[in-house]
Amino acid sequence: MEKLKYILLLILIINTKQIKAQQDVSLNETLFIHANATTFVSGETLLYKIYCLKTSDKTPSAISKIAYAELVDANSNVVFKNKLFLNNGTAAADYFIPTTIKTGNYKLIGYTNWTLNSSASKVFQIDIKIINPYEVYEVSSSKDKNAVPKTNSENTTAITASSVNKEQLLDKNFKLKLNKKTFANREKVVLEIAPASTDSQKGNYSLSVRKIDNLPTTEQLTADEFSKTQFAIEAISKNKENIILPELRGEMISGKIIAKNNSVSIQNVNIALSLPGKSFAFKVVKTDQNGHFIFNLDKNYAGNETVLQVLGEQKESFTIELDKLNEPDYTKLSFQPGFRLPIEFKEALLERSIASQIENAYYLEKTDSIIKPEKIDPFYYPLSKQYNLDDFTRFPTLKETITEIAIEISSKQSGNNHSLHVVDYSTKFQSPEPALVLIDGFLLQNVNELFTYNMNNVHSINIITGGYYVGPKIFNGIISITTNDGNYTSPQKENYIYKMAVLRPSMKKSYYKTDYTDNKKYERIPDFRSQLLWNPEIDLSNSNPVTFYTSDLSGTYEISVEGFTDKGNPVSIKDTFKIE
Incomplete structure (x- = not known):
């Protein structure tokens, strides 16, 4: 019901002409x-999780499927930008702090x-401080927002040192319990977070x-504080003319076509989008009267290459x-x-910098891993007939393969140009139009x-006979070829x-977690985490304890849990322990 309400709202927005953003x-x-x-010190990693919520009750929002995270400097420059595919209103990502950042x-x-x-x-x-210990500071003006003078420790009111005696932050929803409060190096910690x-x-x-x-730091907002007060900044969209559409159905990719001459219309032109790969995306949409188009990707496709083409005989008459x-x-x-940075921060900064360098030197031993994306079935699944070529005697050419194996496919040749067609043996009428031909999701208009x-190099061929609609475009059958490695690259350099x-969207990761069950395995590898x-x-939601191991760095460590229950209740828990 909630999602239907937002769909109706989206339809109302689309059908309303020139709705002003000021409304x-x-x-x-x-x-x-x-x-x-x-x-953060250069060489460390910023880790973060985004929660997309309803303003009213802090339950997961059903409006947006895509969120954005950016790191912005004092000159309004975007240092990095991440796009995140939201799952039940949440997503997580990270950013490695390079030595090029001031x-x-x-x-x-x-x-x-x-x-x-x-x-x-x-x-x-969130206010973020970055310290680059490799930077040579040359202060030319007191107005420089990023200046870090070597002398004069006045005007430090904006800086507060991290307290190593932070009080425990209790939560009404959960109880936190440690197996003890002081640990040795590389010792197992058992953390219970029970309802x-x-x-x-x-x-x-x-x-x-x-x-x-x-080191100087700022306290970030807890979920409990956030739920009590609406924090916002004055930030006006650069698009001031029309309402910005929410990415309600998924990732939105939009643009326009431009006619190379005035003799062709830019309206009702079919545009195809391919995200090639083993789990590929293929979409077709039509342009509006202004030549604009919008693609909505409702699934989190993993491909990095985005290919757009105008369909039809006039495909070379436009640019995109x-x-x-x-x-x-x-x-x-x-x-x-x-x-x-007063002189008293020198030792702490040196310790952080050395620890970061040592950890990065052993990165391959302690790397995070990208979670393998879930397989996304192609748009024609499960209607196609599939030929796995390993099940047959293989032939080196397509001509032989469609003659002996994939017999529903036929080819025609006119001069030096070939075309592929699908034969529907259930009907006497055969359309002369060519089929939709894909290879790893890459559209081939020239086969x-x-x-x-x-x-x-081909693993399988999928075939659908008869007419098949993809968006507004009907094709005379489908021929979808899948290669063994799933990353076909066309040798042709067509200008369309x-x-x-x-x-x-950023790929999901499984973050590194040390396991010292077999301590001898890692005894020669330093641990400066x-x-x-x-x-x-x-x-x-269960009482299973969380376990992890301490590192070789002595000091005070903070446990921080943030989030929201399914009912929108904020959860903020903090506690500390020591490694000696």
Whole structure:
């Protein structure tokens, strides 16, 4: 019912001409971010989880399927931008802090397209400090926001050192218990996070266990504080003319076609999008009267290459341009003044820098792993007839293969040009139109290259006979070829094929977790982890304990749990322990 309401709202928006952004729109959506820290040294990794919620009750939002995270400097420059595919309103990603980033104040920003429609957009922000110990500071002006002078420790009111005596933050929904409060190096920690009542507290939560020291830092907003007060910044969308559509059905890729001459119409032109790969996407849409088009990808396809083509005989009469992504106006952001590093921070900074370098030197031993994406069935599944070529005597050419194996396929030749057709033996009428031909999801309007392609590289051929609609376009059957490695690259350089640089959603990761059950296996590998654990999808609905191991770094560590129950109740838990 909730989703139907938003679909009706979207239809109303599309059918309303020139709705001004200044008009009031009910934006029942907001974002919260839990980051693993707010101060970083070059070589460390910023880890974060985004929660996309209803403003009204803090339950997962059903409006947006895509969220964005950006790191912005004091000059409104975007340092990095991540696109995230939301699953039940949440997503997690990370950013490695390189040595090319200057010391200074930054902001981690989170938003969706839908939240950019307010004159004071509900854009979530966390103040981030980055310290680059390899940087040579040359202060030319006191107005330099990122200046870090070597002397004069005055004007440090914006800086607070991390307290190593932080009080425990209790939560009414959960109880936190450690097996003890002081641990040795490489010792197992058992952490119990149990519901405070007999009611199961299902929801979305993230867990961070990280070393704290006395480097300057800022306290980030907890979920409990966020639920009580609406925090927003003055950020007006750069698109001031029309309502920005929410990415309600998934990732949105939009653009326009431009006619090379005035003799062709830009309206009702079929545009095809391919995201090639083993789990490929293929979509066809029509342009409107202004030549604009919008693709909606309802699944999280893993392909990085985005290919657009105009379909039909006039395909070479147009060029294709993609729209720029919507984003806030960062000129209204308010940054803290440039912070200074008094001499007393020297030892802590040196320790953090050395630890970071050692950990990065052993990165291959402690790497995070990308979670293998789920297989996405092609759009024609399960209607096609599939030929696995390993089940037959293989033939080296396509001509022999369709003659002996995939007999529903026929070919025609006119001069040097070939075409492929699908024969429907259930009817006497055979359409003269060619079939839709895909290879790993890559659309081939010119199939000549297939007749010289080595068929030993092909795993299977899927065939659908008869007329088949893909979006507004009907094809006379489908021929879909899948290669063994799933990354076919066309050798042809057709001028109607546009391979676009499109920001794609970040891949999900499984974050590294040390296991010292067999301590001898790692006894010669140093362990200078300050981040002992990061789990952005911790399950707190059961009483199973969380286990992890301490590192070789002595000091005080903070456990931080943030999130929201399925009913929208905020959860914020903090506790500390020591490694001696």
